[in-house]
Amino acid sequence: NSKKYILAIESSCDDTSAAVLCNTKVLSNVVATQEIHKQYGGVVPELASRAHQQNIVPVVHQALAKANIDKKQLSAIAFTRGPGLMGSLLVGTSFAKSLALGLNIPLIEVNHMEAHILAHFIEDDAQRSPTFPFLAMTISGGHTQIVKVTDHFTMEVLGETLDDAVGEAFDKSAKLMGLPYPGGPLIDKYAKLGDPTAFTFPKPKVDGLNFSFSGLKTSILYFLQRETQKNPDFVDQNINDICASVQYTILEILMEKLQMAVEQTHITQIAIGGGVAANSGIRGRLRDAEEKLGWQTFIPKFEYCTDNAAMIGIVGYLKFNKGEFSHQNIAAKARYAI
Numbered sequence: 001n002s003k004k005y006i007l008a009i010e011s012s013c014d015d016t017s018a019a020v021l022c023n024t025k026v027l028s029n030v031v032a033t034q035e036i037h038k039q040y041g042g043v044v045p046e047l048a049s050r051a052h053q054q055n056i057v058p059v060v061h062q063a064l065a066k067a068n069i070d071k072k073q074l075s076a077i078a079f080t081r082g083p084g085l086m087g088s089l090l091v092g093t094s095f096a097k098s099l100a101l102g103l104n105i106p107l108i109e110v111n112h113m114e115a116h117i118l119a120h121f122i123e124d125d126a127q128r129s130p131t132f133p134f135l136a137m138t139i140s141g142g143h144t145q146i147v148k149v150t151d152h153f154t155m156e157v158l159g160e161t162l163d164d165a166v167g168e169a170f171d172k173s174a175k176l177m178g179l180p181y182p183g184g185p186l187i188d189k190y191a192k193l194g195d196p197t198a199f200t201f202p203k204p205k206v207d208g209l210n211f212s213f214s215g216l217k218t219s220i221l222y223f224l225q226r227e228t229q230k231n232p233d234f235v236d237q238n239i240n241d242i243c244a245s246v247q248y249t250i251l252e253i254l255m256e257k258l259q260m261a262v263e264q265t266h267i268t269q270i271a272i273g274g275g276v277a278a279n280s281g282i283r284g285r286l287r288d289a290e291e292k293l294g295w296q297t298f299i300p301k302f303e304y305c306t307d308n309a310a311m312i313g314i315v316g317y318l319k320f321n322k323g324e325f326s327h328q329n330i331a332a333k334a335r336y337a338i
């Protein structure tokens, strides 16, 4: 039987997710997003692992039920080994190991960052896949990375953030403006109504293809402090222009590095992933680059951009075909490079 049914588990941060794939097709992809972190303005690791513990069994049951698959039909269990929050990873890892042991089927460990990239190979009418070689840029609340991808499992990190992730830059800037967490989507919304040249923020000077976003956050802080001292209603009166200017600065940083990566590698296929790929501004900039620079750009369906188990499942399937299985003594890995 050439049909492989992979159950995939993702628990690296604050989303508990389980998916069932039949080869490269997603039969179900259930995500339980943890609302508890909202009131803290960021992910609280201890609360995240507790919520994973509560969510994991119901989420797996739902994924199997939605896929209309009995667990006895499963070919393997794939799980996120890292990188991520250790307490969160432990829940998914232990659960995957126990289930694989109980069902006596193979266990497959997956690197979360590779999964964000290989999500482009999920078979779906609504999404096109790049061909090798291509450049992948993963941008989310936890990651900012440009990777050269020569094959499913031959990847080279060309650059990454030295401090905050780009999603964090959005969220922390939003917080300074008094917007609720996560503020990225709100900045996107208000930016559409504002003038991106209203205010200017300095771009960090970082060598090569690496990124830095912590300086931007500080300069926004000082800017807002200065302006609200003069006018306490400054933020309320200028929210659209501030958001448009902040977003413009962040997108300039991302696009400059992408352009450098294209010049260095002569690769013009660009695949974007991660939650920030939802940003309408970056989507517009990529469309411009298609027209003006002749790039080909790829963005997966949104549910495969944010943290999800379907992307873990596609890697599981590809590894299954290569016979790359894991032992029961495998351990979660909080820092786990591509």
Ligand code: KG4
Pocket: 013, 139, 140, 141, 142, 143, 166, 167, 168, 170, 171, 182, 183, 184, 185, 188, 274, 275, 276, 278, 279, 280, 305, 306, 307
């Ligand atoms: O991939 P994701 O759901 O989780 C992580 O792995 O972090 O990404 C969440 C991040 C948050 O920082 C959120 O603010 C950002 O993606 N985000 C956006 C937009 N939608 C989500 N940032 C800017 N514009 C958006 N439309």
Ligand code: ZN
Pocket: 112, 116, 140, 142, 143, 306, 307
């Ligand atoms: Zn992620």
